[in-house]
Structures are given as structure tokens and as C-alpha cells.
Amino acid sequence: MWTFFHKLGSPPWLYAIAGVVLRWLLPITLIALVGGMIWGVLFTAPDFRQGNSYRIIYVHVPAAVVALAGYYVMAIAGAVSLIWRIKMADVVMKAAAPVGAALAFIALFTGAVWGKPTWGTWWVWDARITSMLILLFLYLGVIALYEAFDNKEAAGKACAVLSLVGMVNIPIIYKSVDWWYSLHQPASIKFTGESTIDPSMLYPLLLMIAAFYALFTCCLLMNMRAELLQRESRTQWVKKIAAKEGKR
Amino acid sequence: MSLSAAGTPLLTAQSLGLVRGGRELFCELSVEVHGGQLWHIEGPNGAGKTSLLRILCGLSRYGFEGEVLRSVTPLYLGHQPAVKALLSPRENLQWHVSGEGLYRDERIDIALGRVGLCGYEDVPSHTLSAGQHRRVNLARLFLSSARLWLLDEPFTAIDQQGVNETQSLLASHVDGGGAVVMTSHQSLQVKCKVHTLSLRHGVIA
Amino acid sequence: MSAPHTGQFCVLLLRRQLLLAMRRPIDIANPLLFFTMVIVLFPLGLGPAPDKLASFAPGVLWITALLSNLLTSDAVFRSDFDDGSLEQLILAPQPLFLSALAYISAHWLTTGLLLALLSPVFALMLNLPGSALITLVVSLLLGTAVLSLLGGIGAALTVGLKRGGMLISLLILPLYMPVLIFGSAAVQAAVTGAPSGPYLAILGAMLSLAIALAPLAIAAGLRISIDA
Numbered sequence: 001m002w003t004f005f006h007k008l009g010s011p012p013w014l015y016a017i018a019g020v021v022l023r024w025l026l027p028i029t030l031i032a033l034v035g036g037m038i039w040g041v042l043f044t045a046p047d048f049r050q051g052n053s054y055r056i057i058y059v060h061v062p063a064a065v066v067a068l069a070g071y072y073v074m075a076i077a078g079a080v081s082l083i084w085r086i087k088m089a090d091v092v093m094k095a096a097a098p099v100g101a102a103l104a105f106i107a108l109f110t111g112a113v114w115g116k117p118t119w120g121t122w123w124v125w126d127a128r129i130t131s132m133l134i135l136l137f138l139y140l141g142v143i144a145l146y147e148a149f150d151n152k153e154a155a156g157k158a159c160a161v162l163s164l165v166g167m168v169n170i171p172i173i174y175k176s177v178d179w180w181y182s183l184h185q186p187a188s189i190k191f192t193g194e195s196t197i198d199p200s201m202l203y204p205l206l207l208m209i210a211a212f213y214a215l216f217t218c219c220l221l222m223n224m225r226a227e228l229l230q231r232e233s234r235t236q237w238v239k240k241i242a243a244k245e246g247k248r
Numbered sequence: 249m250s251l252s253a254a255g256t257p258l259l260t261a262q263s264l265g266l267v268r269g270g271r272e273l274f275c276e277l278s279v280e281v282h283g284g285q286l287w288h289i290e291g292p293n294g295a296g297k298t299s300l301l302r303i304l305c306g307l308s309r310y311g312f313e314g315e316v317l318r319s320v321t322p323l324y325l326g327h328q329p330a331v332k333a334l335l336s337p338r339e340n341l342q343w344h345v346s347g348e349g350l351y352r353d354e355r356i357d358i359a360l361g362r363v364g365l366c367g368y369e370d371v372p373s374h375t376l377s378a379g380q381h382r383r384v385n386l387a388r389l390f391l392s393s394a395r396l397w398l399l400d401e402p403f404t405a406i407d408q409q410g411v412n413e414t415q416s417l418l419a420s421h422v423d424g425g426g427a428v429v430m431t432s433h434q435s436l437q438v439k440c441k442v443h444t445l446s447l448r449h450g451v452i453a
Numbered sequence: 454m455s456a457p458h459t460g461q462f463c464v465l466l467l468r469r470q471l472l473l474a475m476r477r478p479i480d481i482a483n484p485l486l487f488f489t490m491v492i493v494l495f496p497l498g499l500g501p502a503p504d505k506l507a508s509f510a511p512g513v514l515w516i517t518a519l520l521s522n523l524l525t526s527d528a529v530f531r532s533d534f535d536d537g538s539l540e541q542l543i544l545a546p547q548p549l550f551l552s553a554l555a556y557i558s559a560h561w562l563t564t565g566l567l568l569a570l571l572s573p574v575f576a577l578m579l580n581l582p583g584s585a586l587i588t589l590v591v592s593l594l595l596g597t598a599v600l601s602l603l604g605g606i607g608a609a610l611t612v613g614l615k616r617g618g619m620l621i622s623l624l625i626l627p628l629y630m631p632v633l634i635f636g637s638a639a640v641q642a643a644v645t646g647a648p649s650g651p652y653l654a655i656l657g658a659m660l661s662l663a664i665a666l667a668p669l670a671i672a673a674g675l676r677i678s679i680d681a
Contacts, residue, residue, distance in 0.1 A: 154681035176631035328537020334476040343469040347545030
């Protein structure tokens with residue numbers, strides 16, 4: 001157990017193991033994504049109220065779910081980095097931020113696209129959309145803070161503190177935005193609750209959520225490998241890899 | 249040197265190593281600082297003197313190899329004098345953020361007198377020169393009861409007479425069983441043995 | 454000469470920060486002037502119709518208070534960082550998170566408190582009903598304290614950076630949002646005659662949580678910034 005943690009702290013080992021995981025996970029992810037999309041788009045009935053436009057939930061909901069989970073991945077990596085001083089946790093955190101931000105952006109974008117046929121407007125100040133927007137801001141804050149530091153080690157620690165602060169705040173933000181929305185909710189907008197979703201629509205959705213988790217993991221690992229190569233560019237093992245890649 | 253090397257060291261550094269910008273500044277640097285010792289860290293600009301001192305006092309907590317143990321709270325004087333322009337020299341010492349002690353006015357006046365700031369106690373510090381700011385900072389050495397002093401270039405912007413007085417203060421602190429670790433580009437003329445830590449080659453002379 | 458107790462030291466720091474603020478009164482006046490001027494912008498932008506202003510007043514007052522708090526947050530640790538005092542504070546034997554709390558308290562006393570006490574004047578200018586004034590003051594008293602604590606986190610994380618001003622808003626504005634929601638809701642409730650107590654209670658809960666956790670984050674942020 002202890003040696004496992006010790007190995008986690010070793011960049012070449014992490015680089016190699018991430019490569020092995022990616023070799024298997026990447027094809028599985030792609031199959032699940034394509035399969036889930038085909039299932040969701042072609043083999044489910046249209047919604048009786050929204051017609052075919054509801055099918056965007058097969059991207060929108062998974063992106064939103066994983067964007068939120070991604071923040072927790074980032075914050076927990078930050079906590080590990082601060083408490084146990086494992087440098088590789090910094091790498092995980094640095095790698096998770098842009099992926100999570102991209103997912104939050106996808107969730108917002110698809111939400112806007114979905115909103116046009118459903119509500120007749122690109123943007124409504126709906127509780128979930130607003131929360132997702134704030135989540136995107138939190139991600140952007142972490143990324144901006146990281147970029148602002150010249151000393152990348154300090155940048156990692158500062159971002160770890162910030163993402164932990166964000167993690168404590170996310171439930172508060174979500175609850176208060178929910179509450180704010182219920183106070184100001186205009187009567188004309190009705191939101192279809194997910195609890196009423198038909199099982200035939202739910203299963204492809206669950207598959208897509210799983211696929212997005214896998215996609216997040218793949219992007220995280222690839223990002224981590226790139227970050228590791230950059231950080232360790234002066235070391236022997238990176239030079240060896242560079243030489244090998246150069247010959248190919 | 250009757251008190252040297254006796255008892256537990258005030259400061260222990262074990263196999264310190266620091267890499268900055270891909271350059272190794274020092275490695276496997278171990279040092280034990282005991283009461284009654286004066287250590288002079290020397291080396292050219294960029295050799296890592298300030299970085300080493302910041303590691304020793306605890307301001308740098310990561311990014312280096314090795315371990316530092318402090319058995320006492322050190323007094324650290326850095327590049328910046330920590331003097332507030334809006335406060336007078338006396339207030340600066342009265343309200344100091346180092347959390348060392350609540351000093352009485354008489355003691356502060358004596359300390360300011362010793363660093364040649366007699367008559368300047370109550371003028372706003374923004375009217376003082378850079379060297380006088382450094383002197384206000386040096387006055388803390390007269391007030392402090394800390395046994396271990398970590399001084400980063402204490403003679404910068406101080407005139408020759410001030411340098412001599414400070415050096416004799418360092419010597420008397422060491423004679424009294426205290427310890428000093430300092431960086432300086434000037435050679436020290438003190439009446440006690442100087443241990444030199446040269447970062448040029450990473451060896452202890 | 455023994456080191457002062459933690460409590461003594463915190464009081465010393467608090468008094469020191471207040472003394473420094475008193476020595477440069479313009480720094481205390483600036484956020485208040487800013488508050489005043491931004492309030493004046495709203496009637497110019499929205500039109501002077503009294504009922505329209507009254508309906509926007511809770512939000513306007515709260516957003517303006519939030520912005521003036523944000524603008525002053527950057528300076529909490531900045532001058533101490535520049536002159537080296539922050540290094541000394543970090544090396545002090547007393548726990549840093551309590552020292553940080555003393556700094557934040559001083560910041561709140563010189564910004565949020567004064568702003569809350571002055572706010573009824575501007576509320577009347579915006580035609581806010583008199584019945585909501587007490588709620589406005591109490592919500593600002595509680596809310597600006599939370600804002601000061603959150604702002605301190607941003608200040609601690611960016612104090613070592615040359616261009617911290619813009620960045621700090623990006624970092625802490627998302628964290629300010631719940632305070633804004635409940636603060637303006639409390640005033641809104643008071644305007645409509647609904648009980649505002651629950652909202653104030655939630656602000657109080659946020660303040661308790663922030664007092665407990667923010668100083669730890671601030672202390673961690675300061676140590677990181679001084680080490681960068």
C-alpha cells in the first residue's frame with residue numbers, strides 16, 4: 001500500500017501507468033460515446049412535448065454532471081497536494097482544470113442551444129444554468145490563478161487552496177441559486193423534471209454519463225502526461241522518450 | 249568559545265538541496281548551528297544565499313530537498329526592513345508584527361539610540377532615508393531576546409560606523425551564548441570565530 | 454521579555470491596522486466615496502422614476518456595497534507584503550490564522566461597518582421604503598463581514614503577484630454570489646413586508662462558517678504567496 005503511494009509520486013511511473021490505462025480506456029470511451037449517441041438519437045422515441053430537441057440532453061446532462069464531479073476531483077487532488085505534499089497531485093489538479101472548464105462550457109452551450117426551441121430564447125436565468133455558469137467562473141479563476149504565478153510550484157499550492165475554498169462553497173452556491181430561482185421564478189417557464197424521464201430515455205442517458213466520466217478520465221490522463229513531460233523536460237527519462245519518439 | 253557545540257543545536261539543517269531554474273544551487277548541505285557560533289554564508293550573487301536563509305528561517309517550506317529543525321524561534325531580518333512609512337520609528341517597534349514582545353518605551357528609546365536614531369523617535373518614517381529604515385530594523389536586535397538570529401545582508405545601506413557597531417553587537421550576542429547566521433558581501437571583522445559557509449562550491453570551510 | 458499571548462497579539466495587530474488606517478483617512482473615505490458615486494450612476498442610467506428606483510434599490514445597494522468591498526480587499530495585505538512586514542508576521546510564534554482574522558476585522562471595521570452605517574442615506578436617495586432601512590443595515594453588517602473574509606482569501610492568494618487587482622475579482626466574485634443573493638433578498642423581503650429574519654439568519658450562518666474556515670485559507674494563502 002505504502003509503496004503504491006510512493007510510486008504515485010514518481011513521474012516516470014505515473015507517466016507509464018497513465019499510458020497503459022489510456023491504451024484500454026480510450027477505445028472503450030469512444031465506443032461508449034458513439035454507441036450512446038446512436039442509441040439516444042436513433043433508437044428512442046421523441047418526447048411528447050419537446051419533440052426531438054430534447055435529445056440534446058444526451059450531451060448536456062452528462063457534461064453538466066461530469067463538470068461538477070471534475071471540480072471535486074480537482075479539489076481533492078489539491079487537498080492531497082497540500083496535506084501529503086505529493087507533487088503529482090499538483091499535476092492532476094493542473095490537468096483537471098481545463099477539462100472541467102471545457103465540460104462546463106459544453107453544458108452551458110448545449111443548454112443555450114436547447115433553450116432556443118424549448119423556451120424561445122437562448123438564455124434564461126434558470127437555477128441550473130446559473131449554477132453551471134458560476135461553476136465555470138470557479139474553474140476559470142483556478143486557471144487564471146495558476147497562469148498568474150511565475151513559480152509553478154507556488155501556483156499549484158495556491159490553486160489547491162482556491163479549489164478547496166471553491167469546494168466548500170459549491171454546495172452553498174448551488175443551494176442559494178436554487179433558492180434564488182424559486183423566489184423569482186417567472187410563471188411562464190416550466191422545467192421538465194428529470195425524475196419524470198421515461199426509462200427508455202434514461203438508459204442511454206446513463207450510458208452517456210458513464211461515457212463522459214470515461215472521457216473526462218482520458219482527457220485528464222492525456223493532459224497529465226503532457227504536463228509531466230513539460231515539467232520533467234530536463235530529466236533523463238523524458239529525454240529517453242523524446243529520443244524514442246524522434247526515431248519513429 | 250566556551251559555549252560552542254554543547255547541548256542541542258539551535259538549528260539543524262540536514263542534506264539541503266535546492267534547484268532553481270534547472271541550476272543546482274546547493275546540494276547535500278548539512279549544518280548544525282549551536283549557541284555561541286557565528287555563521288557567515290558567502291557566495292556571489294545568485295548563489296542561493298537568500299534562498300538558503302529563507303529555508304533556514306522557515307519562510308520557504310517546499311521546493312527544496314532535506315529538512316530543517318529549529319529548537320528556538322529565530323529572529324529573521326530580511327531584505328525588506330518591515331518599516332511602515334506611516335508610523336514613527338518608535339511606533340514601528342511598539343507595533344511590530346513579529347509577535348516577539350511588547351516593549352516599553354524606555355527600552356525602545358535606548359535601542360533607537362544605539363542605532364543612532366536619537367531624536368528621530370517620533371518623526372514619521374517616510375521622512376527617513378533608506379539607511380535609517382534599515383537602522384530601525386536593526387534596533388530590533390537590541391530589543392530581541394531570541395537566541396538565534398538569521399540576518400540577510402544586515403549591512404546594506406548602513407554607513408561604516410554603523411557596520412562596525414553592528415558587528416560588535418553580533419560578537420557580544422555570540423559571546424552571550426546566542427547564535428548568528430548571516431549573509432553578507434562584506435568580510436566580517438568581529439572578535440569571535442567566524443564559521444564560513446561558502447555556497448560557491450557547496451562546501452563548508 | 455516573553456512573547457505576547459495570542460489574544461494580546463491579535464488585539465495589538467487590530468489596533469495597529471486601525472492606527473495605520475487612521476493615519477491615512479483618505480483610504481477609509483475612498484470606498485465610501487466610490488459607493489456614493491456608483492449609487493448616483495443608477496438613477497442616471499435607469500431614469501429617475503421613484504417607483505422604478507425603489508424596486509431596484511435593494512439589488513443596487515447590495516451590488517454597490519459588494520463592489521466597493523471588492524476594490525478594497527486587494528490592499529489588505531499588499532503594503533505589508535511590499536515592506537516586508539508580512540514575512541515577520543508569518544514567522545511570529547502566534548498562530549497565523551488568528552493574526553489574519555485580526556487583519557480582516559480591521560478591514561471590516563474600516564470598510565463594511567462604515568458602509569453599512571452610511572447606507573440608509575443612500576437608501577433614501579433611491580427611494581427605498583423606510584421600513585426596510587433597519588434590515589438593510591443589519592444585512593450589510595453581516596454580509597460585508599462575510600465579504601471581507603472571502604476577499605481576504607483572494608488577497609492572500611494574489612498578494613505576491615504584481616497584477617493582482619483584476620485577478621482577485623475573478624477569484625472571489627463567484628464566492629460573493631450567495632451573500633449577494635441572501636443580502637438583497639433580505640432587503641427585498643423587508644420592502645414587501647415579509648419577515649426578513651430567516652434571510653438574516655442565513656447570512657449569520659454564512660458569517661459563522663466564514664469566520665471558522667476563511668482564516669485558515671487566508672493563512673495558507675499568505676504562506677504560499679510569501680514563498681513564491
